[in-house]
Amino acid sequence: MRRGRRTKILATLGPASENPEMVEKLFEAGADVFRLNMSHLPREKLRERVAMIRAVEAKFKRPIAILADLQGPKLRVDMFENDGATLVKGQTFILDDDKTLGTAKRVHLPHPEILSSLEPGHTILIDDGKLRLRVKSVMPGSALTEVEVAGRISNRKGVSLPDTVIPVAAMTEKDRSDLEAALDAGVDWIALSFVQRPEDVAEVKKVVQGRALVMSKLEKPQAITRLDEIMEISDAVMVARGDLGVEMPLEKVPGIQKLIVRTARKLGKPVVVATQMLESMIVAPVPTRAEVSDVATAVYDGADAVMLSAESASGQYPVEAVATMSRIAEEVEQDQAYWTIMRSQSTPPEATGSDAIAAGAHQIADTLQLKTIAAWTSSGSTAFRIARERPNSTVLALTPNDNTARRLSLVWGVHPIRTKDASDVDDMAFRACKFAVREGYSQINDRIIIVAGVPFGTPGATNMVRIAFISPEHAAKA
Numbered sequence: 001m002r003r004g005r006r007t008k009i010l011a012t013l014g015p016a017s018e019n020p021e022m023v024e025k026l027f028e029a030g031a032d033v034f035r036l037n038m039s040h041l042p043r044e045k046l047r048e049r050v051a052m053i054r055a056v057e058a059k060f061k062r063p064i065a066i067l068a069d070l071q072g073p074k075l076r077v078d079m080f081e082n083d084g085a086t087l088v089k090g091q092t093f094i095l096d097d098d099k100t101l102g103t104a105k106r107v108h109l110p111h112p113e114i115l116s117s118l119e120p121g122h123t124i125l126i127d128d129g130k131l132r133l134r135v136k137s138v139m140p141g142s143a144l145t146e147v148e149v150a151g152r153i154s155n156r157k158g159v160s161l162p163d164t165v166i167p168v169a170a171m172t173e174k175d176r177s178d179l180e181a182a183l184d185a186g187v188d189w190i191a192l193s194f195v196q197r198p199e200d201v202a203e204v205k206k207v208v209q210g211r212a213l214v215m216s217k218l219e220k221p222q223a224i225t226r227l228d229e230i231m232e233i234s235d236a237v238m239v240a241r242g243d244l245g246v247e248m249p250l251e252k253v254p255g256i257q258k259l260i261v262r263t264a265r266k267l268g269k270p271v272v273v274a275t276q277m278l279e280s281m282i283v284a285p286v287p288t289r290a291e292v293s294d295v296a297t298a299v300y301d302g303a304d305a306v307m308l309s310a311e312s313a314s315g316q317y318p319v320e321a322v323a324t325m326s327r328i329a330e331e332v333e334q335d336q337a338y339w340t341i342m343r344s345q346s347t348p349p350e351a352t353g354s355d356a357i358a359a360g361a362h363q364i365a366d367t368l369q370l371k372t373i374a375a376w377t378s379s380g381s382t383a384f385r386i387a388r389e390r391p392n393s394t395v396l397a398l399t400p401n402d403n404t405a406r407r408l409s410l411v412w413g414v415h416p417i418r419t420k421d422a423s424d425v426d427d428m429a430f431r432a433c434k435f436a437v438r439e440g441y442s443q444i445n446d447r448i449i450i451v452a453g454v455p456f457g458t459p460g461a462t463n464m465v466r467i468a469f470i471s472p473e474h475a476a477k478a
Contacts, residue, residue, distance in 0.1 A: 001027075001062045002440050006394075006413035007329040008032040008305040010067065010272060011322055013049060014040065014313025024056050025319045026312060030326030032409050033065040033305065036187070037313065038178040046178075050185040063405035063416045065189060067215070068182035070175040072193025073168055075159040077126065078108035084154030087147045093133060095124070096142035107153070109143075113168045114161065118143045125160040126153055129246045162221050162247035170200035179204070183211045188406040191215045191238060196222040198229040205233070213407055215272070218260055219243035231263055236270035236410065238307070245275075261301045266347045268388035270411050273298035274307035278324060282315035292328055299332040300341055302390055304412040342390040354462040358385035361449050361465050365393040368467075372396055372441045374432035376422055376452035380404040380411075382462045386451065387411045393449075394441045398422075398432060415439060422456050429466060433474040446470045 011031035017023065023034070034053050036046065050066055057064040078099070085104040087093055094106035097115060102108060109115060115138075118124075124133040124145060132149035170192055171179070182190060192204050195216045204214050216223070216230055219240035223230055231237060239257045248256070257273060264271035277295050278287045298306050306329070311321040332338055349355035361373050374396040375382045383397040390412065397408050397416040405416040417435055422428035432450045436442035447469050453461030 001060050002415070003030065003032070003326075005326065005329040005333050007299050007303065007333065008410055008412065009322060009325050009329070010035050010274070010305050010307035010410075011312040011318070012037055012307070012309050014310075016314050016316070017312050017318045018049065018052075020052050020055060022318065023052055024059070026322050027056050027060065027062075027064065029319045029322040031312075031322050033067055033189070035067045035069055035191075035307065035309075036182075037069050037309075038175075038182070039069070039071040040313075043178055043181045046181050047185045050187060054186075063402070063409050063418060065406045065409040066187045067189040067191055067410075068178070068187040068212075069191040069217075070171065070178055070193055072170055072175065072217075073166075073172050075111055075114065075161070075166075076156045077153065077159060078102060078110050079155045080107060080153070084152055086152050087131060087150050089147055089150040091147050092136070093145050093147055094142055095133075095145065098142075102153075109159070111159075112141075113166055114159070114164070115141060115143055117164050117166055118161075119164075122161065122163040125162065125246060127151075127157040129160065160243065160247050165196060165222050169203055170195050171203060176207070179207060183208065187212055188403065189213050189215050189236070189410065191217055193217050193240075194220055194243070195230060196220055197226055198233045201230060201233045215270075219247070221248050224248075224256060224259075227260065227263060231267055231269060234269060236272065236304075237264055238272040238274050239303075241273075241275040257298075258301060261298075261303050262345065264304075265302050265345065265388065265390075268384055270304040270384075270387075272305045272307050272410075273301075273303045275309060277306055278308060278311050278321050281311050281317050281321040281324065285317050285320055287321075287324060292324075295325055295328045296332050299329050300338060302342060302345060302412070304387075305410055339392055342392075346389065354382065354385050357451055357462050357465055358382070358389055361386060361451050362389035362391040362393075364465065364467070365391050365449050368447060370447055370449055372436045372446075372448040374398060374436060374448055374450045376428060376432070376450070376456070377404065377462075378421070378453075380408050382451055382453070383408050383414050383416070384411060385462075387413050396432070396435055396439065396441065398435060415441070422452070425454070425466075428452055428456070429468045430474065433468050433470045437470060437475045442470055444470055444472055444475050 010033040012035040080102040095109040122135045131151045133145035137144045213235035215236040216234040217238045217240040312318040349359040373393045395414045400421040405418045408414045408416040450466045
């Protein structure tokens, strides 16, 4: 199952795509990673979904990554008399700790941590920004606001706080239970919602303890102000443009997206661009031209992956959406301007042996115009570092670990293969050549680059580069 692109595709499973036949079709159409949204997936069905994906993985003999996306803290107003009320511009409206039903003058906010954190001048957005309130004064247990953008407010509508740092962890009790269930089920990536600070990520990693990798969803202004710190502790990041576009001016989102992608590439951390990428394909068999350009822009920027949400989870054309996204990425990557951008945005290697080896392999492959870089890796770090270089060569990641192979399915340009570890240098070279031919990335008389660490099986010991020649013997035994 060779892909004709280096950019990966995440597809969210949901009512339109949660049966085995549809998962198989989505994989064949181009999905490399499947996202399980814990906001909608009952915990007791999680193991069933994972088993379904693993069955497809076994059928096609290709590693598939599974991402469990934690819901995070959902802030909402409480209930109203008559199910809602209409707010008028300029009127005052109170948020308080009184549990009686709300009216046109006030409503219960069941989050005391918010009431204690609000300050005069802070903005409060209700229902994805459809209503906007400005805090005028704060008293114990209540906040007096003025309505700046009017409209109807109704039961349990969401609350966003772009100016307020909330002293609450990014993980709720539901998230903790979902996290343990996801780890027990054997997912490969954990996505953490509404990250505000690096401590949020550290809390999750303390629970995960290496059983999965952690992806921070960047969707709050507070996270952008501490971007470098959050990036440093995260294993990957997601540009979650939905909530980011609610809590920040919409016109700032494209620039922030580019900033996050550039920073992630510099650090060698996978970065996913998500939300509304092919939104019209929820109900239409083809996307808008603007959506095609949006996906193409993320690919041109060098994002590791692009993601489908409702398009594949609940839309009418989930397979077509994945196939369309795949074709867009393939077309962009055939454009010479794409490779010019990749080269112009390359980052100097860090002063480490593994970075020097990765940069050297990239340079050799470019100089000799080699199609394949084969990386023997136990933890996956070697493949991560080579992918950071964005080489115009496929990165074959050869690993003895199922978990490593699956995690690398998310990473730009990496074609992971699960195989037993090399026994010696000759075995390492022979099997790397064999896999390059078998997977269709190289041919007889081609040369390939092999990157490995000696002694074998030692994580983080990348210290060797070798050029190998593919002979008819490799093809015969492929």
